[in-house]
Amino acid sequence: MKRGLLMKYESLLHNLRAVYARLWVRIKGGNREPEWLIAEMVIPVITLSAYVYLYKMVDAPPEYASFVIIGGTMMAFWANVLWNMSAQFYWEKEVGNLEVYLVAPISRMAILMGMAIGGFVNTALRAIAIFISGILIFQVPVVIHEPYTAFLLFFLTIGSLYALGMMFASLFMLYGREAWHTANLLQEPIQFLSGTYFPTTSQVVPHMVQLLSSLIPLTFGLDGIRRVAILGEGFSDVWINVLALVIFIAVLFPLARLALRYMENLGKREGRLTLRWQ
Amino acid sequence: MAISTILRTIKQSVWIGWKVETNWADPLVFSIYYLIKPIAGLLIVGFIFLIGSVVSGTVDPGLFLFLFIGNSFFIYVMQIMMMMSMLIHEDRAHYEVLKHIYLTPGSLHVYIVGRALNGVMNASIALLLTLGLGVAIFQHGLAVPIQINWLTIDLGLLGLTMLLGIACFMAIGFVLCGINIMTSKVQFTLNEYVSGILYLFGGVVFLPEILPQWGQYVSNALPVTYFLRLVRFSFLHQANFDVQANLLYLFATTIITILVGLAVFKVAMFKARRDGLIDKKEEY
Numbered sequence: 001m002k003r004g005l006l007m008k009y010e011s012l013l014h015n016l017r018a019v020y021a022r023l024w025v026r027i028k029g030g031n032r033e034p035e036w037l038i039a040e041m042v043i044p045v046i047t048l049s050a051y052v053y054l055y056k057m058v059d060a061p062p063e064y065a066s067f068v069i070i071g072g073t074m075m076a077f078w079a080n081v082l083w084n085m086s087a088q089f090y091w092e093k094e095v096g097n098l099e100v101y102l103v104a105p106i107s108r109m110a111i112l113m114g115m116a117i118g119g120f121v122n123t124a125l126r127a128i129a130i131f132i133s134g135i136l137i138f139q140v141p142v143v144i145h146e147p148y149t150a151f152l153l154f155f156l157t158i159g160s161l162y163a164l165g166m167m168f169a170s171l172f173m174l175y176g177r178e179a180w181h182t183a184n185l186l187q188e189p190i191q192f193l194s195g196t197y198f199p200t201t202s203q204v205v206p207h208m209v210q211l212l213s214s215l216i217p218l219t220f221g222l223d224g225i226r227r228v229a230i231l232g233e234g235f236s237d238v239w240i241n242v243l244a245l246v247i248f249i250a251v252l253f254p255l256a257r258l259a260l261r262y263m264e265n266l267g268k269r270e271g272r273l274t275l276r277w278q
Numbered sequence: 279m280a281i282s283t284i285l286r287t288i289k290q291s292v293w294i295g296w297k298v299e300t301n302w303a304d305p306l307v308f309s310i311y312y313l314i315k316p317i318a319g320l321l322i323v324g325f326i327f328l329i330g331s332v333v334s335g336t337v338d339p340g341l342f343l344f345l346f347i348g349n350s351f352f353i354y355v356m357q358i359m360m361m362m363s364m365l366i367h368e369d370r371a372h373y374e375v376l377k378h379i380y381l382t383p384g385s386l387h388v389y390i391v392g393r394a395l396n397g398v399m400n401a402s403i404a405l406l407l408t409l410g411l412g413v414a415i416f417q418h419g420l421a422v423p424i425q426i427n428w429l430t431i432d433l434g435l436l437g438l439t440m441l442l443g444i445a446c447f448m449a450i451g452f453v454l455c456g457i458n459i460m461t462s463k464v465q466f467t468l469n470e471y472v473s474g475i476l477y478l479f480g481g482v483v484f485l486p487e488i489l490p491q492w493g494q495y496v497s498n499a500l501p502v503t504y505f506l507r508l509v510r511f512s513f514l515h516q517a518n519f520d521v522q523a524n525l526l527y528l529f530a531t532t533i534i535t536i537l538v539g540l541a542v543f544k545v546a547m548f549k550a551r552r553d554g555l556i557d558k559k560e561e562y
Contacts, residue, residue, distance in 0.1 A: 039467035046474035050483060051326055057341065057484040060330030178302050181311050188318035197322055202329045206419070 015110040022114025030122035041129040048072035066230045069134035071196035080123040085165030090172045090179035116162040143232040150228045156245035157221025163252035170263040194218040217248040287384035291392025316408045339423045345483040361397035362451030363469030366458040377557040436512040443505035446532040449539030456546030501531035
């Protein structure tokens with residue numbers, strides 16, 4: 001009994017070390033190149049500026065420019081989930097690291113967890129810069145009456161996005177060149193469906209699109225954060241968004257674990273885990 | 279180099295580009311992948327426009343046409359930039375074939391032009407599908423009037439504008455290739471910078487007059503602004519539009535861009551050969 005507990009404790013400690021190791025590499029690697037750091041802060045501001053000017057052209061109220069800035073800020077996290085979580089095992093396979101992960105006596109989830117936490121820290125730095133730049137350049141309104149609710153929604157959105165990223169990672173593990181195309185493909189369509197730059201609750205958006213939007217955790221997160229941070233609403237107005245995000249997290253984490261195990265076994269059977277240059 | 283050699287090299291590089299771009303999936307999956315991205319881009323700006331117009335109380339179909347045509351034809355810029363920004367990295371570091379291409383009797387310039395033309399081919403397919411689906415979604419699905427008479431398009435002007443525009447975008451692509459041959463750190467971001475700046479200042483989805491004064495100066499210096507103005511005119515035939523002046527500006531900015539593109543690439547290749555960068559190994 002005691003020995004069993006000790007082994008579990010040792011295994012937990014071992015996996016936590018793996019989380020820390022992967023996290024460290026992610027933070028160090030992500031901030032090593034100043035060119036990348038600048039690009040990840042400047043490019044989103046350029047893109048969201050075009051959409052802010054589009055709203056200005058049609059004389060939309062200034063809150064809509066704030067919607068764009070919050071959307072652009074959260075898009076930094078989605079890009080990180082897509083390229084540095086989902087597609088990461090594909091890159092690792094291409095450079096020959098994946099096999100090292102697989103033979104190491106640690107959980108694959110520990111590796112993914114390390115990537116997720118490190119990715120979150122890196123992206124948070126960039127997201128803050130994007131948010132502040134957007135607010136300062138366009139002088140848009142931000143009205144937060146309940147900062148705790150805003151933070152709760154933000155962290156739940158991040159949790160659900162990274163859980164989704166972990167699930168996609170298993171799929172990308174077996175991909176060849178289609179990994180690149182798939183990650184590319186999941187950018188604009190998700191920006192459209194999740195209402196990154198416009199509210200999906202608008203009467204202009206068809207019901208079918210709204211239905212599809214509700215399958216994406218980012219939709220609930222963005223809607224909730226905007227309502228709390230721009231429209232000044234409180235927890236009682238956005239509790240359904242909180243509930244939806246909690247459900248997404250509760251479903252996506254176990255699914256990610258199952259998917260990873262399944263895809264790894266499939267990869268072993270088909271010999272695709274170390275196959276490069278497909 | 280003989281014309282026949284140039285044409286053969288272009289043909290082969292278009293073909294290799296097509297294979298690299300498409301043979302990872304069956305044609306149906308490939309078509310879906312290539313269609314969804316531009317359509318989603320159009321839907322984003324279309325819905326921003328519609329939602330913004332509805333809350334402000336006026337929907338101007340003329341402005342919708344402005345962004346519809348601008349966003350659709352901007353596909354060429356996106357495709358050419360993406361293709362030419364990644365080309366050197368992929369051929370040098372990923373597939374390790376750049377040194378072999380460099381050693382062949384055909385010119386590397388011609389090979390790059392061929393690969394870029396493959397991007398133009400893909401962009402043309404995406405453009406036609408985007409225009410068709412865009413009309414279906416916005417005009418028939420959302421009742422936004424798209425008043426284009428498809429039979430009165432000025433094909434001569436459109437063809438000339440496309441020729442100049444594509445030559446200009448390829449010249450910008452040569453600058454990207456030149457930068458990428460000297461460094462291996464910016465291939466993923468360079469095309470996004472360039473496309474993003476051209477998208478913001480080129481009058482793609484909003485009128486450049488909304489930009490601050492300095493932004494309008496930038497807009498007036500960019501060839502993409504004149505390219506899109508002429509493309510719009512060939513579809514819409516607006517009154518009080520000076521075709522000759524815009525054509526002249528597009529021609530002049532294209533010539534300047536080509537000269538700059540070729541000069542940057544020449545200097546980059548000289549430095550690359552001197553510093554041994556043509557077969558530089560990294561990442562993979």
